[in-house]
Amino acid sequence: MSDHSKRKITVDIYGQQYTIVGAESSSHIRIVASMVDDMMRDINSKNPRLDVSKVAVLTAVNVMHDYLKVKDELEQLKMLIRSEKD
Amino acid sequence: MSDHSKRKITVDIYGQQYTIVGAESSSHIRIVASMVDDMMRDINSKNPRLDVSKVAVLTAVNVMHDYLKVKDELEQLKMLIRSEKD
Numbered sequence: 001m002s003d004h005s006k007r008k009i010t011v012d013i014y015g016q017q018y019t020i021v022g023a024e025s026s027s028h029i030r031i032v033a034s035m036v037d038d039m040m041r042d043i044n045s046k047n048p049r050l051d052v053s054k055v056a057v058l059t060a061v062n063v064m065h066d067y068l069k070v071k072d073e074l075e076q077l078k079m080l081i082r083s084e085k086d
Numbered sequence: 087m088s089d090h091s092k093r094k095i096t097v098d099i100y101g102q103q104y105t106i107v108g109a110e111s112s113s114h115i116r117i118v119a120s121m122v123d124d125m126m127r128d129i130n131s132k133n134p135r136l137d138v139s140k141v142a143v144l145t146a147v148n149v150m151h152d153y154l155k156v157k158d159e160l161e162q163l164k165m166l167i168r169s170e171k172d
Contacts, residue, residue, distance in 0.1 A: 011144050020147065032154065036146045057099055060122045061106065062117030063146055067153040068118065074160045081167075 014040045014052065039063065098139065100126045125149065 009020050014076065020029050032065035039059045050058070092122065095106050097119035104113050125145045136144070 003157065012149070016143070018140070018143065018147070022151075024151070028151075028154075032147055032150045035154075036143065036150050039146070040143075047129055051139075053137075053139035053142050054102070054104070054147070056139050057122065057126075057144055059100070060125070060142055060146040060149055061099070061104070063149040063153055064118045064122050065108075065110070066123075067149055067156060068114075068144060070156045073154055074163065077160065077167075079165055081163075084130055 013037045014055070036063075090118045118170070122149075 005023050006021055007026060007029070007055055009022075009025070009028060009029045010024050011018055011020060013033050018033070020033070021031060024032075036059060039062060040055050043058050043062070044055050047055075047058075091109050092107055093109070093112060093115070095108075095112050095115045097104055097106060097157060099119050099122055104119070106119070108115060110118075119121050122145060125148060126141050128147070129144050133144075135140075
């Protein structure tokens, strides 16, 4: 992908500004940032003593868990489709 | 889910210890932690000036982006299957 097609968007997550560079639309980047912000605030409300970096790491752990679950479901579905075609 | 079925695992992510509570197997939790650790180290190697919390937030943003992409692919595949059945 050329740099020409990359966008630079500034978003606010948990009170800090981040510049995100990517080929995705601004609205997609804003949705991603807002979902991370929501999850961080949710984790913080359940564990108010955690500092920002721990809240962020636990957010990444939660999202990674969800990612692996959905990825697994997708792979199983693809395998099922392939086996039905045989 | 009852508390009885929950596991408590201590993992090391980016030099910090975290206690993760969940119904998943220890090996699954360790894989998730190790993937987050890898991604944090990768982001840090590309942006060595970022502090831990920013590295962790950007990791969460990256994983959330991957999660939404896979979730979208899964939903499209499910829609395709439903439309083929009609």
